[in-house]
Amino acid sequence: MSLIAIDLDGTLLNHRNEISEENIKAIQYAQERGFEVVISTGRAYFDVRKICEKAGLSTFVIGTNGATIHSKDEKRISAAAIDKNHVLSILRWLDERNYYYEVFTEKAIYTLKKGREDFYNEIKSMSSADLDADMKELVEMAERQFDQFGYVLVENYHDILKQEEDFYNILACSFDKKKLEEGWAQFKEFDELLVVSSADHNIEITSKNASKGIALEKLVSLTNCSLDQAMAIGDSNNDLSMLQKVGYSVAMGNAKDEIKNVCTATTLKNDENGVAHAIYQYLENLVIQK
Ligand code: CA
DSSP states (O other): OOOOEEOOIIIIIIHHHHHBBBHHHHHHHHHHTTTTEEEEOOSSSHHHHHHHHHTTOOOOOEEEGGEEOOOOOOEEEEEEEHHHHHHHHHHHHHHHHHHHEEEEEESSSEEHHHHHHHHHHHHHHHSSSOHHHHHHHHHHHHHTTTSOEEEESSSHHHHHHHHHHHHEEEEHHHHSSHHHHHHHHHTTTTTTEEEEOTTTTTEEEEEOOOHHHHHHHHHHHHHHHOTTTTTEEOOSSHHHHTTTTTSSEEEESSSSHHHHHHHHHHHOOOGGGGHHHHHHHHHHHHHHHH
8 A cells, every 4th residue: 555645834735725626636536546645744733633624634644743643533643742851941942032932732832922922023014024035935934824723822931831731843933044043053952852844934843753754654554555655745844854765755846946856756836736736646657657
């Protein structure tokens, strides 16, 4: 059996954060032919479930950058949380430097009330300013980020630490490139942590036992699929771990060159139903090989 792993933002979702009819049809077409489809994303599981329900899709879900795996019948089959002491030191460090951050658990996305207001105002002031194309795209991406489902606003980071939940992913944002690089440098020094990025304005921190690639490996062994035959589609740095593990790696047309360069193929953009295009191409290639 073969498997198709698909990233959400910038990949399966269009710029309106929707899954197009064409993409839905292509996924269902693959599933009807016996392919396992996996949504693999930095988003939290409850958020992904909402998106899939709206689209009428039922798939495996690798959530919070590989920290969780859920089955099609909504059971959690794997989880890798960040050690609580590390959560404390990460949040303290981010807080002292005034980063905007979000903390992902099984139930919610925790963020500071004040931090969210500040970040929102920053986005709004930039939206009306005269920006170059790259920066404009970045601001639009940040705006779409607020579209996530499940936010819980708290007063300070101690309110987050008080929650008796596992913490899966911590996302920090800034439009200041230097500031983000400092965050990246700070946390990559931890042997127990993994740092990736899903957009130019963020860094995302998980346990070192959580990545899209590690989760995909687990899922492949659970479903008797083969990595050599599997396809993964993505657009960002946090997709690299899964793109590098499969036989068919596909970069979105809107992906950066560093992603395209490591993939076996490039498909159309997310606003051009790139996922559907990649799925049909992949199925056709498999038929030709047989
Ligand atoms: Ca993405």
